[in-house]
Amino acid sequence: MAYRETEHTLAKKADTRLRLLKAARRLVQQGGFAAASASAVAKESGVASGTIYRHFPNKSELVAEVFRYATEREVAAVAQASNKQDLGCGKTAADKLTAAVETFAQRALLGRTLAYALIAEPVDPRVEQERLRYRFAYAEIFEDVIALGIQRGEFVAQNCQITAAALVGLLAESLVGPLKKDHEHEHDDLVQSLTALVLRAVT
Amino acid sequence: MAYRETEHTLAKKADTRLRLLKAARRLVQQGGFAAASASAVAKESGVASGTIYRHFPNKSELVAEVFRYATEREVAAVAQASNKQDLGCGKTAADKLTAAVETFAQRALLGRTLAYALIAEPVDPRVEQERLRYRFAYAEIFEDVIALGIQRGEFVAQNCQITAAALVGLLAESLVGPLKKDHEHEHDDLVQSLTALVLRAVT
DNA sequence: GTCTATACGTCGATAGAC
DNA sequence: GTCTATCGACGTATAGAC
DSSP states (O other): OOOOOOHHHHHHHHHHHHHHHHHHHHHHHHHOGGGOOHHHHHHHHTSOHHHHTTTSSSHHHHHHHHHHHHHHHHHHHHHHHHHTHHHHSOOOHHHHHHHHHHHHHHHHHHTHHHHHHHHTOOOOHHHHHHHHHHHHHHHHHHHHHHHHHHHTTSSOSOOHHHHHHHHHHHHHHHHHHHHHSOOGGGHHHHHHHHHHHHHHHHO | OOOOOOHHHHHHHHHHHHHHHHHHHHHHHHHOGGGOOHHHHHHHHTSOHHHHTTTSSSHHHHHHHHHHHHHHHHHHHHHHHHHTHHHHSOOOHHHHHHHHHHHHHHHHHHTHHHHHHHHTOOOOHHHHHHHHHHHHHHHHHHHHHHHHHHHTTSSOSOOHHHHHHHHHHHHHHHHHHHHHSOOGGGHHHHHHHHHHHHHHHHO
8 A cells, every 4th residue: 555644644743843843942942043953952852863854954944943933932922912902992002012122121031042042143044034034023013003103192203114123123132232141130120221212212 | 495474475465365355345245245155256356266265264254254344344434423523522412323323324325235234134153243243343332422422411311331232223123124125215214214213212 | 856056165286485 | 495375176065947
């Protein structure tokens, strides 16, 4: 009988792939992309190193996928923070923007190694490409909030796209230093500084 | 007779090295780092491809050096813009900051390909490392101006280091989009938006 | 899946500086 | 005579085309 892929084999394959991604993300959380060598990922996920290449064409693609897998979580958290304020129905755009900034910064500061890896660690160009993509994803979130703020008269008239991109860069770059060497006691000050800075910028 | 390096041979060697750097920068100006292949650099500088590796241990180091060579010019231009206002002696910190922002943005928009390459093009991790270094160099320039502004009472009290890093990220990220696809007629608007945004952020 | 193009880096030979 | 700089073809790896 000829070999056919069945639901079962496909599910198993997808499962292994997910195991690899999760294992890789764990490694990145602990030691950045530098720690996510192919052999380390294999070891961490309990498969043979050769198995990796039955799920990913090469290491760049594996890492790029890990990057997406990890970043999508962050983007979602920020998006939710800027939206859920809708439930109360009476929240201002400034509140939403503040929530988004706080979420981004606090999550980064709580998972510094991962955040540094996603934001600034020098990585393969293929992965850097994903970074550019996701910066745009963040910008789209901010753009909506800024547009709302202008419409409500909270923020000054401005080009939302420019400001949105600017805020993404502002947040990312201002966290690079603190993520490298932590001064935990200054986290709150930092987050406060950033929210204040962002609000001044748009207001 | 034993062989010794002389001034003459050393100068000649340095000269060839500089030829390689200039040729490479020219290529980057025209087509980004993607266009600066080893063979292209060799051709452009009129040497054989093997010669490159007598001046640089590998391609990453060559490109990293080209990055520094090109970026130092930009940093110097921004530093000068933020300082030369001193001559008039009556310039405000806001003027200096505006000059720095305008210089950065205008130079980028006038040499888009090079600017994109230096700011955002996905590159070898070794080169990305240099990018991080030079972002800090820009931040140091801004930090001085911000400190001055606070001292003069022009800007609100704030953590200069945080704001400085933030402004670097703000500028870089907000230019990425425009540098990719040019709308030349909107250059002035963009520069205006950025100066206004930056001034609001610090004031 | 094969074939082509192009990339990086090496090597032995040659020319020239000391 | 001794050492170095240069050349450019070559080995090997990789990406894209078909």
